[in-house]
Amino acid sequence: MSENKNILVGQSGGPTCAINSSLAGVVETAHIKFPDSIVYGMLNGIQGLLKERYVDMADQVKSSLDIELLKRTPSSFLGSCRYKLPEIEQDEETYKKIFEVIDKLEVGHFFYIGGNDSMDTIKKLSDYAKKIGHACHFIGVPKTVDNDLMITDHCPGFGSAAKFIGTVTKELIKDALVYERKTVTIVEVMGRNAGWLTGATALSRGSDCAGPDMIYLPEKAFDTEAFLNKVDALLKERNSLLIAVSEGIKLADGTFVCDIAKSNEGTDAFGHTQLAGAAKVLADMVKSKFGCTTRAVEINTLQRCASHFASATDLDEAYAAGAAAVRKSFSGETAKMIVLNRMSDEPYLCGTDAYDINCISNLEKVVPEGWICDEGTNVTEEFIDYLRPLIRGEVTPYMDDGIPRHLSLKL
Amino acid sequence: MSENKNILVGQSGGPTCAINSSLAGVVETAHIKFPDSIVYGMLNGIQGLLKERYVDMADQVKSSLDIELLKRTPSSFLGSCRYKLPEIEQDEETYKKIFEVIDKLEVGHFFYIGGNDSMDTIKKLSDYAKKIGHACHFIGVPKTVDNDLMITDHCPGFGSAAKFIGTVTKELIKDALVYERKTVTIVEVMGRNAGWLTGATALSRGSDCAGPDMIYLPEKAFDTEAFLNKVDALLKERNSLLIAVSEGIKLADGTFVCDIAKSNEGTDAFGHTQLAGAAKVLADMVKSKFGCTTRAVEINTLQRCASHFASATDLDEAYAAGAAAVRKSFSGETAKMIVLNRMSDEPYLCGTDAYDINCISNLEKVVPEGWICDEGTNVTEEFIDYLRPLIRGEVTPYMDDGIPRHLSLKL
Helix, strand or coil: CCCCCEEEEEECCCCCCCHHHHHHHHHHHHHHHCCCCCEEEECCHHHHHCCCCEEEHHHHCCCHHHHHHHHCCCCCCCCCCCCCCCCCCCCHHHHHHHHHHHHHCCEEEEEEEECHHHHHHHHHHHHHHHHHCCCCEEEEEECCCCCCCCCCCCCCCHHHHHHHHHHHHHHHHHHHCCCCCCEEEEEEECCCCCCHHHHHHHHHCECCECCCCEEECCCCCECHHHHHHHHHHHHHHCCEEEEEEECCCEECCCCEHHHHHHHHCCECCCCCECCCCHHHHHHHHHHHHHCCEEEEEECCCHHHHCHHHCEHHHHHHHHHHHHHHHHHHHCCCCCEEEEEEEEECCCCEEEEEEEEHHHCCCCCCCCCHHHEECCCCEECHHHHHHHHHHHCCECCCCEECCEECCCCCCC | CCCCCEEEEEECCCCCCCHHHHHHHHHHHHHHHCCCCCEEEECCHHHHHCCCCEEEHHHHCCCHHHHHHHHCCCCCCCCCCCCCCCCCCCCHHHHHHHHHHHHHCCEEEEEEEECHHHHHHHHHHHHHHHHHCCCCEEEEEECCCCCCCCCCCCCCCHHHHHHHHHHHHHHHHHHHCCCCCCEEEEEEECCCCCCHHHHHHHHHCECCECCCCEEECCCCCECHHHHHHHHHHHHHHCCEEEEEEECCCEECCCCEHHHHHHHHCCECCCCCECCCCHHHHHHHHHHHHHCCEEEEEECCCHHHHCHHHCEHHHHHHHHHHHHHHHHHHHCCCCCEEEEEEEEECCCCEEEEEEEEHHHCCCCCCCCCHHHEECCCCEECHHHHHHHHHHHCCECCCCEECCEECCCCCCC
16 A cells, blocks of 8 residues: 555653654754654554544644743643553454555555553554555654653653752752751652652752762662661751652662551541542651651652753753654654664763664563662662753743743644 | 851742852852852751761852852752751751851851751741850841832842743743634643732733733632623634633632642542643634633743842842841841842842841742732732833843853762
8 A cells, every 4th residue: 555644743742841842853853854754643652543532733733932932841741541442352443444544645654652551552552553565664762750751761751840840859858957856857759669759869969969868769778777767867967958868769668658658557537448549658757756846748740741941951852752753754754753862971962762662562661680789778879870960950930920831722 | 156257048948040149149249248258058048067078168159250150040049858847846956056167167257158948047047046145147138029018129040040031931922923723822821829820921921922821820810700701702802812810810719720630539640640731722712612722831940040040139139138148247236137228219229238137037928918919910010110120230140152051060
C-alpha cells in the first residue's frame, strides 16, 4: 500500500511541564518541513482516538506566539489517558478500529508522547502494523517527571521538575531555619519506585544553603531505627532539620512507610482508612519520639506542573525530541523511541537519536546503587553532576497582568 | 536625655517572601541617608535581643548586589520569634533589660518588621518609653501573607503569596483537566480567620482558564449539604472540578472543617489523633458520596516562601515600607506603623504613611462581606480588582547554576 503523509500525535499518562514543548516540536517541525502533511492531535490519547476525537493542529497553533505559549503551557494540551492496549491476540478489534481511523485520516506517522505505558502502546501498534503489513510509522517521544525510562540519558519533563524541587527545597530550608526551637521538616517528593526526583532536593545545596540533612530514596530499604537515631544525633547539633523522602520509601519487609499508619485502623469521619503520606507518618513518629515541632510538606502535584519556573534546557530538549520524532519517522524509522544521548557534562552536550522500542517499553530505570551514599541517607556528587545540566536556564513565562498565560484548546 | 542615633531592626512572626525586602529598605536607606548611624539587626527578634544577640548590618550587606540578593531571599534573614511581651505592670524587668540593650547600643530608632504580634511589641515598647521618658522611637513595618492588618490597604508579603497562589491554582486546574474521568481537586490555602489568600485563587481566572469552580473563605459558615449539592450539580456539567478552601473554614456551629475527622477518633500509628486538613476532609467526603477520583492539595509552606516567583510590586512596596520607617523615625515619629495608602487602582498608585499603632495592634482585618458572593462560594470582581495591582511584575531571581541564589547570615 502507498505511504500516507499525514501525522497523528497524542499525549498520554501524567502531565508534565515539558510535554507540550514536545508537542510544539512535532507540530512546528511538521508544519515547516512537511507542509503538505496535516497534523492531527488526538484528544485524550488513544482512548479519545478510539472515539474519533481529534483536532487539526493548524487550527490550534496559528503563530509563533502560539508555539511559544504552547511550550510554556503545563499539563497535556490535548488531554491524556491512562489506557493500556490489550494484547493483539486477545482483542484484535481495538487494533482494527485504531487502524481504521489511521487510514481514514491518511496517517503515515504516529507519535505518542508519554512514559512507560505510552511506549507499550507504540510497541503494540508497531507490532500490529508489521503483522498486517501496514506502512504507518510509530515513534514514541519520552516524557516523564519520574525519569525512569531505559536507554535515554534522561527524560523530558524531569529537568523542570528537578529544578522546581531543588528551588522550593531551598526555600523551605530557609523558612524552617527562622525559629530557635527544635524543628524537623519532612518533605515528600514523587517517586514510587525511583528516587530521581527526591535526589533532586540535593540541588538546594550550595554556598548559601546546607541542603537537606537526609535524603531517602525508594531504592534502599528504610530503617526506622537508624532514621530515629540519626534525627536524635542531628537535633543535638542544630535546631532545624529538613529531611527529604520519596513517597515510595519502604521498610525491609516491603511495607510502604506511608502504609504503617494503616495497621492501627485510623479512620476518617466517613469510616475510610486514612492514608497519610510517608512524610506525615515520619513527622508523627519524630514528634512522638522527641516531642519537637514537626512539619510534613508534600510538594505534591505542583512538582509536575510548575511551568512558571521550568528549566530552559528541559523545554528545549523536549522540543528537540518532538522534532526528532518527525525527522526520524519521515526518514523511514518505526518501532522506536527518541532518546537523549549525553555526550559530555561540561560543556553539556546532548543529542537525540531513535532506539528500538522493545528495549524500552515496560522497563524501569532506578537510581544506580553507587549514586546513593551515607548509608542510604544522601546522594553522591556524581548524581548531582548528572542532574545539574538538566536544570540550567529559565523560561520566562508570558505574563498576563501578573499571571502566566497559557495556550488553551479550541474545540 | 540626648537622642541616640543608632538603629535596631528585627523581624518577627511567620516568614514571607517580602520581609527581607523591608529589611533591605531599612538598611539601605539608613546607610545612605544616615551614614553615621550603625544599623544593628537583632537575631530572632526580641527573644534574641533579650540575650543580646545582634549583628552589625554593615557586616552583612556590603554591596548593591547584597541588597538585591537580600530582597530576593525568602524567610527572615535575621531569624524570627513568636514572643509576646508581658504587660508592663506584670513584668517590668523584661522592659528594663530591653532598654538596657537599647542604651548600650545607643539606639534611637527601633524597627520591628512583622504582623499583629509584632505591632503589639511596638505598642508596648513605645508605651514603656513614654512611661520612663525615653527618647527612642519605635516604628512597626507591616509584614504578613495573611493581609489581616488594619488601616493599611494591604500588607507587604501578601502580593507575592497571592501571585504564587493564583499561578499554581491555574497550573493545578490545567493538570486536573487532562483525564476524561470525573475528578474533584480540593486546594487548601492558608488563612485561619481571613480569606484573603484563598480569594487569590480567583486570580487564575482569565480567557485561558475558568478559575476555581468554588471558593470558600473562613468569613462565611461552611454548609456541608449545600457544598455537596453544588458538587453534584457541577459534576453533571463537567469532568473536572477544582475547589479552593481556606484552612480555617468552619461549620455554622463553629467546628473547624479540618476537625470533623477528630470526632471519629482516627488515630495514627502512634496513637495520636490524625489532624487531616480541611481539603483532605472534604476530598474524603466527596469521594465517599460520589465515588469519583479526588485529590487534596495543600499549597502549604510554599505559599509564603516561593521567592522564585515573587511580585515586583510587593517587593518594591516592602522595600518602600522599610525606607519610610527610617524617614518617619528620624523625622520624630514614634508609636506608629507604616501603612500603604492606595490612591487609585488604574493606574495603580500607592504611597506610604505612618499611623497610630494603637489603632492597629491586636486587631484583625477580614474580607468584607460585600466581596464574597454566590452564597459564599466565590469572590466578587471588586475583590479581584483590589488584588490585581498587588501581583503585577516579576522579580528575576539571581540564578546560580539553575537554582536561585540567596543572601545568608554571616555569624
